[in-house]
Amino acid sequence: MLCQFCQENQATVHIKKTINGSKQELILCENCAADQGHLNGFTDPFSFHQFVFGILGGENQHIQRPTVLECPTCHLTMQGFKETGKFGCQNCYRIFESQLPGILKNFQGGNYTHQGKDSNRREKVLKHQTDEHKNIAEIASKTGSVVGELARLKDELQTCIKQEKFEKAAELRDVIHEFEKRLKEANENV
Amino acid sequence: MSSENFLNQIISPWMRQEGPDSDIVMSTRIRFARNIDGVPFPTAFTKEDNNRIIQQFGSKFANQALSGIGNFELVKMDSLKPEEKQVLVEKHLISPNLAYQNELGAALISVNEEVSIMINEEDHLRIQCLYPGLQLKEALEVANNIDNWIENEITYAFHEKIGYLTSCPSNVGTGLRASIMLHLPGIVSTGQAERILQFIHKMGLVVRGVYGEGSQSTGNIFQISNQMTLGKSESAIIEDLERVVQQILLYERQTREASLENTRIQLEDNVFRSLGTLQNARKITSNEAAFCLSQVRVAIDLGVIKDIPRNIFNELIVAIQPGCLQRFAGKTLSPEERDVFRASLIRGRLKH
Numbered sequence: 001m002l003c004q005f006c007q008e009n010q011a012t013v014h015i016k017k018t019i020n021g022s023k024q025e026l027i028l029c030e031n032c033a034a035d036q037g038h039l040n041g042f043t044d045p046f047s048f049h050q051f052v053f054g055i056l057g058g059e060n061q062h063i064q065r066p067t068v069l070e071c072p073t074c075h076l077t078m079q080g081f082k083e084t085g086k087f088g089c090q091n092c093y094r095i096f097e098s099q100l101p102g103i104l105k106n107f108q109g110g111n112y113t114h115q116g117k118d119s120n121r122r123e124k125v126l127k128h129q130t131d132e133h134k135n136i137a138e139i140a141s142k143t144g145s146v147v148g149e150l151a152r153l154k155d156e157l158q159t160c161i162k163q164e165k166f167e168k169a170a171e172l173r174d175v176i177h178e179f180e181k182r183l184k185e186a187n188e189n190v
Numbered sequence: 191m192s193s194e195n196f197l198n199q200i201i202s203p204w205m206r207q208e209g210p211d212s213d214i215v216m217s218t219r220i221r222f223a224r225n226i227d228g229v230p231f232p233t234a235f236t237k238e239d240n241n242r243i244i245q246q247f248g249s250k251f252a253n254q255a256l257s258g259i260g261n262f263e264l265v266k267m268d269s270l271k272p273e274e275k276q277v278l279v280e281k282h283l284i285s286p287n288l289a290y291q292n293e294l295g296a297a298l299i300s301v302n303e304e305v306s307i308m309i310n311e312e313d314h315l316r317i318q319c320l321y322p323g324l325q326l327k328e329a330l331e332v333a334n335n336i337d338n339w340i341e342n343e344i345t346y347a348f349h350e351k352i353g354y355l356t357s358c359p360s361n362v363g364t365g366l367r368a369s370i371m372l373h374l375p376g377i378v379s380t381g382q383a384e385r386i387l388q389f390i391h392k393m394g395l396v397v398r399g400v401y402g403e404g405s406q407s408t409g410n411i412f413q414i415s416n417q418m419t420l421g422k423s424e425s426a427i428i429e430d431l432e433r434v435v436q437q438i439l440l441y442e443r444q445t446r447e448a449s450l451e452n453t454r455i456q457l458e459d460n461v462f463r464s465l466g467t468l469q470n471a472r473k474i475t476s477n478e479a480a481f482c483l484s485q486v487r488v489a490i491d492l493g494v495i496k497d498i499p500r501n502i503f504n505e506l507i508v509a510i511q512p513g514c515l516q517r518f519a520g521k522t523l524s525p526e527e528r529d530v531f532r533a534s535l536i537r538g539r540l541k542h
Contacts, residue, residue, distance in 0.1 A: 087357055108360070114353030
């Protein structure tokens with residue numbers, strides 16, 4: 001029998017999985033199985049996290065690689081940031097928030113809280129954000145920021161899974177579901 | 191034009207003044223990085239964004255006076271010749287990045303040349319104050335005033351947790367970079383400079399040459415600045431820097447005094463040979479000139495040479511750079527021609 005994935009090599013690996021109650025069977029060659037992280041089983045943290053992501057990630061029944069996170073304002077990706085070391089706009093700091101601790105550790109030696117002047121701006125920014133989140137329909141009209149926020153939440157979820165903070169991940173999953181539900185309603189009402 | 195008249199024109203007024211610890215500290219620089227709320231950073235913006243920011247900013251602040259500073263003039267990069275930009279870089283009024291990366295950007299420069307606000311370099315605004323000698327608190331206060339003056343008119347990009355947002359995360363938070371330019375011939379002569387500078391680096395400070403990142407140290411001149419901009423207040427940042435600088439000053443003075451006491455004849459011999467070179471050379475490279483000027487400067491500080499004013503060193507270190515020399519010559523010069531004009535400029539300035 002040929003490998004289901006590459007359709008070239010002889011299949012030698014048989015994988016059975018049950019994810020969220022749905023059964024899945026894969027018949028693969030050794031190379032494809034290794035590429036997809038099946039051979040390492042649960043000893044490889046990456047595939048274990050993929051497994052958990054499959055469950056907590058919600059809508060996807062099959063294991064998938066995470067999509068590339070991109071800033072909706074300036075279209076910067078993490079890859080782009082790694083090449084130049086520079087963000088393209090202030091929104092990047094929110095979109096890539098889950099990566100910030102690592103980035104700031106490199107650049108700032110692990111101090112993450114601004115202690116300097118703020119001219120009362122901290123309060124203003126916080127108030128601005130609460131106002132912004134008050135009305136989901138209002139946010140929905142600004143498609144870019146919603147898509148970005150959703151992408152950010154999903155990215156954060158993935159980070160939680162990697163760090164094995166499963167309770168927090170479950171909470172985030174609920175937030176994402178709620179977010180998607182209300183976003184859908186808001187779109188239908190427009 | 192005589193050397194002296196030329197230097198009067200080209201050297202920023204503050205460079206001729208003496209500040210605290212001027213025997214070692216050449217200058218103090220405070221810089222704030224700021225961005226305008228809601229506009230992509232210059233790393234990702236369009237040419238239209240660039241033009242709009244310069245236009246808006248220029249119309250609000252150019253030809254305006256700020257008390258204690260005086261008037262500002264707007265200089266657009268696309269309206270300057272390459273050699274004019276080079277002179278601004280050599281005087282530390284703009285960065286090499288702003289001058290050479292593209293035709294975008296501008297600078298608002300105060301008439302007294304103590305304040306320069308670069309527009310659309312890596313961030314929308316880079317507010318910079320320059321002072322003679324060691325004057326961190328004074329420079330920070332002035333930079334703060336300018337920052338507040340601008341913030342009255344413009345909303346900055348700000349994050350509730352990590353402060354002022356900048357294109358590179360190395361500037362985020364306070365956006366503050368405080369730099370001290372030091373002349374350290376004593377420490378260099380002990381052969382311990384490398385070790386000391388490595389230790390300073392471990393203290394979270396950065397050591398660089400005269401013209402910023404990646405530049406070589408010439409004439410025993412070093413620039414020391416804070417690395418971290420987040421997690422400490424502005425005043426804590428400059429206090430930490432000041433503490434290290436004070437220790438360096440102490441050590442530099444001790445080594446200078448020791449060499450005067452223990453090896454006076456050797457020191458005098460070196461110094462007067464260097465002075466002879468500067469007064470007589472018909473051509474001189476910038477490295478040799480910087481070396482000789484450094485020796486003569488220490489001798490002035492130690493009272494070994496008495497009839498030459500101290501600020502000659504600060505002036506000539508800037509004036510012997512290619513951009514300024516070409517201004518002096520009034521034409522573009524080949525490297526060989528520069529060496530000839532450099533020698534002539536220095537001879538003229540030392541002749542009294």
